[in-house]
Amino acid sequence: MSSISSARVGKSHKKITNKYLSDLKKKLSASNKKKETKQILNPEPASDSEDGGKDASHDDDEEKQIEKKKQEQEEENLKKSFRDFGLKDDILEAIEQLNFDKPTPIQAQSLGPALEGRDIIGIAQTGSGKTAAFAIPILQALWEAQTPYFACVLAPTRELAYQIRETFDALGSNMGLRCCTIVGGMDMMEQARELMRKPHVIVATPGRLMDHLENTKGFSLRALKFLVMDEADRLLELEFGPVLDKILQIIPRKRTTYLFSATLTSKIDKLQRASLHNPVKVAVNSKYSTVETLIQTLMVVPDGFKNTFLIYLLNEYVGKSVIIFTRTCAHAQNISLLGRILGFSAIPLHGQLSQAQRLGALNKFKSGDKSILVATDVAARGLDIPSVDLVINYDIPTDSKAYIHRVGRTARAGRSGKSVSLVTQYDLELILRIEKVINMKLPKEVPNKNEILALHDSVDRASAESIRQVKQFHSNRKIRRGN
Incomplete structure (x- = not known):
């Protein structure tokens, strides 16, 4: 009995299905969807009149073939x-x-x-x-x-x-x-x-x-x-x-x-x-990118503590090769002097120095005579300094491309390296713009608060002394010019 019922249900279902497909075919034909209808009801190879479908499929295959050949060529080039x-x-x-x-x-x-x-x-x-x-x-x-x-x-x-x-x-x-x-x-x-x-x-x-x-x-x-x-x-x-x-x-x-x-x-x-x-x-890379061997982080800096955070980082990387990037020549000069007052081997490189001084600073840093280079963006592009361990963005660059060039001073030729950006409340928009360009969120690095507080008074005194010495230098320069 059940088998007979099943047979009847099967026949009934078959009739309904055939009727449904017939109606669907008419509707689709009436709505100018001839190609789609043939693909649904007649999944056989398309006839000569269906060149559009053939061409689209052919184009996709061609694109895949071109991409495959390109990858093979790149792999072949790397073996050369x-x-x-x-x-x-x-x-x-x-x-x-x-x-x-x-x-x-x-x-x-x-x-x-x-x-x-x-x-x-x-x-x-x-x-x-x-x-x-x-x-x-x-x-x-x-x-x-x-x-x-x-x-x-x-x-x-x-x-x-x-x-x-x-x-x-x-x-x-x-x-x-x-x-x-x-x-x-x-x-x-x-x-x-x-x-x-x-x-x-x-x-x-x-x-x-x-x-x-x-x-x-x-x-x-x-x-x-x-x-x-x-x-x-x-x-x-x-x-x-x-x-x-x-x-x-x-x-x-x-x-x-x-x-x-x-x-x-x-x-x-x-x-x-x-x-x-x-x-x-x-x-060989996307339009704007940094190398995979580069670790990039940021530190959120409270107002008035930027120099302290900087010295904290220099203490952490004492003996390592470091480039500190600033936005202005004055900042580069002051930070370099601040570092020297506190016992770090720092030297400035910026546009207000003579060419002989600039080359001298670069050579001292390359040779390892000075372990810290404090520079404006004159040192951001193209310079090949073999082993820079850390890049510090003391001032966040206003141009996102400048950021890529700055951090590119480390992690060169397959080596690893690190960059840290000191971010104040005024730099948030610049950082968001940089993150969009490099297509990654910069992770926050949180320093030891007790160490920062312990350093702050000493750094403040050294900062005041560096400002005094710079003023004295400019004052003596004016006197010499007057004579």
Whole structure:
């Protein structure tokens, strides 16, 4: 009995289902949904008239294939050695002397198209080997040509220019490379004499290069073959804009151009100004990012306690290599003096120092003679100081990109490092903006309150003394000028 009932129910259900599907088919046909109806009722391969569905599926497959090939290419690039690029023996020997084991990701991906003569837009995290990525293809091309004024590298800061020069000197040491650095704050006549020796590579800041192009007789870049803009996003900003436009009008339009940076704008008008020709974009990280080996934290600082929190951190990292970033030259000078009064080995680096003083400060910090560098953002970009253990943002930068460059002074070339930002009630908006850009919430670090309170009186007295000494210095300076 139950089996008969089941059969009847089955038949009844089948009729209802068939009737429902028939009605559904009519409704869907009436509402101009022919394709969807065929997919529901007739799941057979689409006919030739259904090109839209085929094309969409085909496009998806194509995109997946392209993405897969791209990943495979990137993995293949990472396996390459410098010898795989067909570099000259002199360059390979110099690379080995520098103990470069294998190309970094930015080098592996950019060297191929660069050696083919393509323009490059390179975006990679700071400390990833961008300088060698543009120096090697220039030296490879120069090996054949050996002509003066062959390449010009523009940098936004003097310190970065000297560092780039060091890399070129090292990589070109076996091929008789002549390189010179042209920056502000140095003697124009001495630089003019260097230019008259007809160097192959000129590393310069834009303003001083333009001074020589306008005033140094016999110096011209009409035969220039390569132009590099390091920290290109900074060079393409308005501050350098007018000078950069003049330089681009003077140098040949037919040249190879490289733009490299950790953070690079893609605004069309700015890229057009650089006169790029069908460039290859090589990006080994998202537009704005920090390295994974970097630990980033913040400390919420009550009003009037910032110097105490700073000294607390320096006590915690005593003997370690530390960079403290400030917003102004005055803060850098005061904090450096405060550190020295309290027995820390600190030295300032800012724009109001002479170029000789700036280079001296940087060299003392690099050599380990001074363990604490107190700097403005002149030290934020591009400087390769091998082992910085801690970066402290004494003042939070108003530009989120500056934060990325600052904290990029540590955790370089695969090493670990840490950054701590001292955040007052006035900095909350700036921190929220930075967190949005780097796509992460900065964890709060809570110091020992008893230690902070125990330090506060001593730090206050030292702060007052540092202010007094700075005032005395400026007063004596005015007297000397008066005499």
